[in-house]
Amino acid sequence: MAFPILLLCLVSTIMFASIVWRKQNKTLLPPGPIGLPIIGHLHLLSPTPHQEFHKISIRYGPIIHLFLGSVPCVVVSTAEAAKEFLKTHETSFSNRPAKTVAVEALTYGFQDFLFAPYGPYWKFMKKLCMSELLGGHMLDLFLPVRRQETHRFVKRVHQKTGEAVNFGGEFMTLSNNIVSRMTMSQASSENENEDEEMRKVVADTAELVGKFNISDFIWFLKSFDLQGFNKRLKKIHHRFDVVMDRIIKEREEERRKNKETGGTRGFKDMLDVLLDIYEDENPEMKLDKDSIKAFIMDILVAGTDTSAVTMEWGMAELINNPRVLEKAREEIDSVIGKSRIVEESDIINLPYLQAIVKETMRMHPAGPLIFRESSRGAVVCGYNIPAKTRLFINVWAIGRDPKHWESPLEFRPERFIENGASGLDVRGQHYHLIPFGSGRRMCPGASLALQVVHVNLAAMIQCFQWKVEGGNGMVEMQEKSGITLPRANPIICVPIPRLNPFPFMSLF
Template identity: 85%
Template sequence: MAFPILLLCLVSTIVFFASILWRKQNKTLLPPGPIALPIIGHLHLLSPTPHQDFHKLSIRYGPIIHLFLGSVPCVVASTAEAAKEFLKTHETSFSNRPAKTVAVEALTYGFQDFLFAPYGPYWKFLKKLCMSELLGGHMLDMFLPVRMQETRRFIKRVLHKAGEAVDFGGEFMTLSNNIVSRMSVSQTSSENEDEDEEMRKLVADTAELVGKFNISDFIWKNKETGGTRRFKDMLDVLLDIFEDENSEMKLDKDNIKAFIMDILVAGTDTSAVTMEWGMAELINNPRVLEKARHEIDSVIGKSRIVEESDIVNLPYLQAIVKETLRIHPAGPLIFRESSRSDVVCGYNIPAKTRLFINVWAIGRDPIHWESPLEFRPERFIENGPSQSQLDVRGQHYHLIPFGSGTRVCPGTSLALQVVHVNLAVMIQCFQWKVYGNGTVDMEEKSGITLPRAHPIVCVPSPRLNPFPSM
């Protein structure tokens, strides 16, 4: 009897130590990270600005770190090289959005939208529709007169308030929302100041959007009343697909409502926030502001107002927008989720792991950017072709403010057109007086699009005299 017992003990001991060794080896395959607390994991390490917290952790633990947000496993990538591995080399494993949440379900009519839809036939169909029709070159060209009209309305509003203290964050929000609303449903929601203020609140707090903005009634009323518009807006295209029995993918009313909500909220907020950060940097860097004005005056003159077709001839303005997006990316974090287990950079990433690409940290990486915290648009002009040819459309992984890969933002072209021309208008047409020491703070607030903690309030005055007719 002694031998079987001894054998059993020996086998048990071998199994015990083998299991410990197996767990230890598999643990080392995970990216490094701090020790997690029971139940909450690493939630205690995060503030309302998680991109900043992730950046600090990456300095200590490396470019790829492993965290638990509660019980949910997460991986954070904080360098261009790591981002490229996840978004290009292993893209098929990381094309899904994170798991469904209560907030997203409420905002998207039960996950019927495009931004948070899982990677699959429905998402692919909407992506193709965005690139070919809804946000494609033809649609953008068709709505050029609309953007020009809204830019002129924006100028008139600012002129009307000359000499008064103006919240330019709110003005930029109104401008971008009017453009997106007219492209989406052929009318705006800011015909008077009360409606204007309400829409600002709706966009700033999307949780209130579902309750206060009855998109369903608005959409179908628009279709029934018809009109004399010369071309189709985005809603018309979606409704045509809804009514087409032979459509490649059948859309229902919730799909359409959720998609329009995506466009209204995401399209409004990203452009407005970027213009506000750009204005803040120009106020705090008067040398850059004067150089930009000199370029615009030299190319455009003072007898007419800058237009979209002029942007190609304004390289310093383009550099200002790139530099703004580098330091203040429209989306500080890219969210994905692994659909299957994969090995990335030698680390084992299990299925259902949430991935965060820290775009904010990548844009401030001293390995790729000299003096990364300095606002210096010249870096995109003076450092040779390697820098001057950089774009923000996802091909250069140390500058990906709109994401990269399959789920790159389909509204990038529209956002760039709106930001470039209207920031140029502000530079060309107005002087801005800021109270106090003449600068604005650069504190960030929590949000998916990196909003400012405090609005820019300054007094505009016309710079052109006489002011060009509009």
């Protein structure tokens, strides 16, 4: 009898303390629905929390306060409010959310870049990322790699002419190959089984990091694995660790031999840069092997999954909007012609294609929620936001706000060309369009992602017709859970070369 009585007392105490705390702070906090004891508002969320947050904000306003279990949260759903948090009060909201089971396991104890606390280590890693991999010089240096992977992508699709193709998988392969070669000089043709394993790890990681784990939000459940997260996390971590240990070992051996013989492997990739710092006796910031693996995990997940899902959503919208697709083809044929494949340098001369990509990112942002956490208390828009409050910026909802977007549920790229709107950018300066975030923790890979998405979506438009099997020739538009915004079901359609003769066979 003692244990049930003790448990009842514990629950009663938590309920009482929670109710008293919320009543005392009710006038200071943003509005929100009434929560339940212990679980707070967890019962209101679905596998796609950005959609549920949007529904709640319609009733309670642009800034709402929720308790996800014992974790206080603020959800922001308008551009004006997002600007207050991300710009006016940026210094108070520069941290990522506190420790979660998934992030801690997959980032080797927060030794990565994306989820590292704001501070000297994070600043060093961002500088390294921007200067050594994602800066203009490095992007120019790796242009031949991206071009080659685009040609290989077109070749793979062409070889499957008349077959049903999973374009979700093809886009993932394309993105993974580009990022892997820029990061570790690894190409899928070198070890296809290992490459497939790495793509699966990336997809599984993006899914688990984006899922709500109840043990992260209800403190007395932290020792329990009610949803089976820990088991899956251990498997994913082990799979990634095994592959990375082999790659690092082989690279260290190659570097040792080159040092002995005076040889060289050409220009450095990201792994070489990280190993240079690791081997430096007096580095600006000391890195160990786990730091290297955590950083590479970041680059693979952030650079692979986001570009792939953006291209897939763009293709889905084009299939469902044949008028837009035909207009895009007319522009590409007019500017590029039919004797060569589209290049990155052509994108500046394809304003309608640029508008299609912006419209895709507006309706289907790869990161539907921006995650931050307050490092100190702040008063924002008249509301008191305590320290250690988790902040969600609902990018998905902001992109569908009728205050800023006429007919927001309509896929209409023309909105980015008409009335002088061509200057509306996606790089964090216009808060009603922030697919890459904004401020100091904005995604550093925006330039790379835009190059990859534009040129490869253009290549598919230029080179192929797409026949959707079954139904009415349309594809469904349901979403699946994840830290990115994957489609619930991949696009399966038959590619049909639209140019005869096919002009690019000499490339293969």
